[in-house]
Amino acid sequence: MSKPGPKPRRDVNSRRVLDEAARRRRARRALEALEQDNFHDDPHGDLVMSKKAPKFSDKLEVRGGGRKKKQKHSAEYYKLKYRKTFNQLVEEAQLSHPDPPNYLSAQAEPSNLPERHFCAVCGFPSNYTCIQCGTRYCCVRCLGTHQDTRCLKWTA
Amino acid sequence: MIDKAYILDNGGFTAKVGMSSAKPRVIPNSVMKAKSERRRPFIADQVEECRDASGLFYILPFQKGYLVNWDIQKTIWDHIFGKDCCPVNFNETPLIVTEPYFNFPSIQEAMTEIFFEEYECQSLLRINAGDLSNYHYTSNNPGTLACMVVDVGYSFSHVTPYIKGKKRREGIKRIDVGGKALTNHLKDIISYRQLHVMDETYVINQVKEDSCFVSLDFMADMEVARKRGNDNTIVRDYVLPDFTSIRRGFLRTLEETSKSTDGEQTLRMNNERFAVPEILFQPSDLGVQQMGVAEAIVSSINSCPKETQPHLYSNIVVTGGCSLFPNFQKRLLQDVRKLAPDEFNVRVTLPENPLTYAWEGGALLSKHPEFYSFVVTKEEYEEEGLHICYERFDV
Numbered sequence: 001m002s003k004p005g006p007k008p009r010r011d012v013n014s015r016r017v018l019d020e021a022a023r024r025r026r027a028r029r030a031l032e033a034l035e036q037d038n039f040h041d042d043p044h045g046d047l048v049m050s051k052k053a054p055k056f057s058d059k060l061e062v063r064g065g066g067r068k069k070k071q072k073h074s075a076e077y078y079k080l081k082y083r084k085t086f087n088q089l090v091e092e093a094q095l096s097h098p099d100p101p102n103y104l105s106a107q108a109e110p111s112n113l114p115e116r117h118f119c120a121v122c123g124f125p126s127n128y129t130c131i132q133c134g135t136r137y138c139c140v141r142c143l144g145t146h147q148d149t150r151c152l153k154w155t156a
Numbered sequence: 157m158i159d160k161a162y163i164l165d166n167g168g169f170t171a172k173v174g175m176s177s178a179k180p181r182v183i184p185n186s187v188m189k190a191k192s193e194r195r196r197p198f199i200a201d202q203v204e205e206c207r208d209a210s211g212l213f214y215i216l217p218f219q220k221g222y223l224v225n226w227d228i229q230k231t232i233w234d235h236i237f238g239k240d241c242c243p244v245n246f247n248e249t250p251l252i253v254t255e256p257y258f259n260f261p262s263i264q265e266a267m268t269e270i271f272f273e274e275y276e277c278q279s280l281l282r283i284n285a286g287d288l289s290n291y292h293y294t295s296n297n298p299g300t301l302a303c304m305v306v307d308v309g310y311s312f313s314h315v316t317p318y319i320k321g322k323k324r325r326e327g328i329k330r331i332d333v334g335g336k337a338l339t340n341h342l343k344d345i346i347s348y349r350q351l352h353v354m355d356e357t358y359v360i361n362q363v364k365e366d367s368c369f370v371s372l373d374f375m376a377d378m379e380v381a382r383k384r385g386n387d388n389t390i391v392r393d394y395v396l397p398d399f400t401s402i403r404r405g406f407l408r409t410l411e412e413t414s415k416s417t418d419g420e421q422t423l424r425m426n427n428e429r430f431a432v433p434e435i436l437f438q439p440s441d442l443g444v445q446q447m448g449v450a451e452a453i454v455s456s457i458n459s460c461p462k463e464t465q466p467h468l469y470s471n472i473v474v475t476g477g478c479s480l481f482p483n484f485q486k487r488l489l490q491d492v493r494k495l496a497p498d499e500f501n502v503r504v505t506l507p508e509n510p511l512t513y514a515w516e517g518g519a520l521l522s523k524h525p526e527f528y529s530f531v532v533t534k535e536e537y538e539e540e541g542l543h544i545c546y547e548r549f550d551v
Contacts, residue, residue: 027443034340034442037214039354043191044213079227082266086219089260096261101325103258106314108329108446109455115440123345123427124382125375150348 016132016152023134121145161522162244163252164236165285165515168218169310169335169477171200171232172512173242175249176519180512181242187228188358189213199235208399212358221256221311221334223263230270237275246277250531252518254285255551257314257328268545272537279531282549285475285514290318292517293473293505302460302467304453306488307514308436308478310335315452319464323550327459329452333439335477339364341442342432350423359397359405363423364432367394367407369482371430372490381427390429393422433481437491450491457496469500475513479506 018026084092093103119126119138126138133151137143165172167185174180181201188198192208203209217229237244244251251271255264264282271277286305294300303318312334317327343360346353353360371377381390393408398421407425408415435441437448447455457468472492474485485506493502507513521527536544 031443034337037216042189042213043211044189044194047194076227078230078270082226082262084262086222086224089262093260101328106258106328106330108331108452110445111440111447111451113438123431124378
């Protein structure tokens with residue numbers, strides 16, 4: 001009979017290790033960030049119109065003429081009329097035209113080539129993976145930089 | 157036969173616009189706000205008047221390549237069609253406007269309504285930009301039976317087989333990587349490695365345009381970039397604009413790189429120069445699980461009928477902003493050649509101006525003797541509504 005070995009003790013000080021799901025979540029978030037138009041706030045966002053400022057109307061009140069009877073729509077009108085997010089559009093199109101070819105079916109399939117890995121710090125080919133978060137690195141120096149700056153620091 | 161038409165190739169980043177009788181203008185399709193100029197936003201080409209473009213804030217009408225912000229687009233169009241930009245009288249000039257593949261019905265509806273009812277167009281042709289590129293290519297090469305249009309744009313890249321002038325919808329492949337993802341990725345890595353530039357989309361986009369190139373042997377270039385001193389022939393310094401004496405940044409030559417700078421702020425560009433465009437050829441480098449451009453071309457051609465395949469391989473044409481990277485065409489040819497069957501001839505054409513290739517195709521199409529049978533007129537629209545557009549436009 002063999003004695004059960006000593007149970008691996010959980011070191012309280014050991015670093016948190018991200019599981020597969022969390023790593024995938026992070027990767028997806030990083031990809032979504034690449035779609036962003038801006039990473040900062042609207043520089044004019046804090047502008048407040050003074051109440052005392054005179055108001056000018058774009059429309060000249062011209063009576064008669066008769067030719068220009070039709071009311072032109074403002075940009076706001078089209079915003080309200082066709083207010084749809086990208087995801088709504090995809091969903092709608094999927095319901096009305098479920099058979100391929102359509103937007104979703106046109107997406108290129110996964111590549112047959114093997115994935116390559118690059119060091120997150122210096123960009124050169126990497127052979128190692130950070131134990132905690134799964135980021136790639138290439139040498140001890142880069143690992144140090146990674147742990148000091150990014151590893152589970154701002155994003156996890 | 158008409159004497160002229162107005163052509164609007166409405167892209168996600170730039171609109172290519174102008175009368176078919178003149179040269180096209182390339183205009184940013186966005187509204188921009190600057191930190192330095194608090195009083196007004198810059199609409200489309202007004203950004204040329206902006207003296208300090210640092211921290212430029214973009215408001216784009218397009219999202220993932222599709223038109224969703226109508227109020228922004230309307231504002232931009234109002235400016236473009238106005239007297240300060242590219243004036244047009246839609247009463248007497250037919251309009252050709254482009255849209256992406258698999259455009260959503262509600263976007264098409266909105267677009268049709270705006271042009272007929274708001275801008276009071278007399279006749280309208282909505283068409284895919286790729287169709288115009290294909291038309292341009294077949295006009296330049298008469299007798300071509302099939303053509304593979306590769307569009308590497310801002311929001312995404314598409315490969316589309318055209319057989320006898322008709323696109324094969326089943327063969328269209330979209331890669332969700334384009335100029336925008338590349339710029340944002342470059343911003344990411346520079347911000348982490350050197351200097352915080354997350355707010356500088358405008359400047360970093362120029363850095364990308366000025367310093368990036370497509371590698372012909374990726375791993376070999378990686379080894380060169382790793383070297384120190386004079387052996388490294390890839391590393392360059394990029395001088396950033398300060399918007400007082402330097403309006404646009406520039407890449408220093410190899411000899412001048414590493415020399416001391418007198419007050420200029422520089423970025424050290426090394427493997428970033430070719431690792432960024434490389435993503436187009438291998439999106440998995442970035443974690444996008446999709447084929448690269450060359451693989452997608454081969455996969456798309458393989459899905460086409462056997463007898464068309466040799467024609468498609470020998471008539472590949474590249475358009476879109478990302479094809480402006482140096483060596484793009486060479487690398488594409490090299491990669492497709494590797495993957496294609498031996499007996500086929502592979503030819504990749506890079507037009508003189510890949511940005512306006514589709515627009516020029518539109519200009520040629522407007523001279524087609526039966527052009528009027530392609531458009532929908534205002535009367536027809538008022539009579540039959542949107543239905544006639546779905547019937548006539550093959551988009």
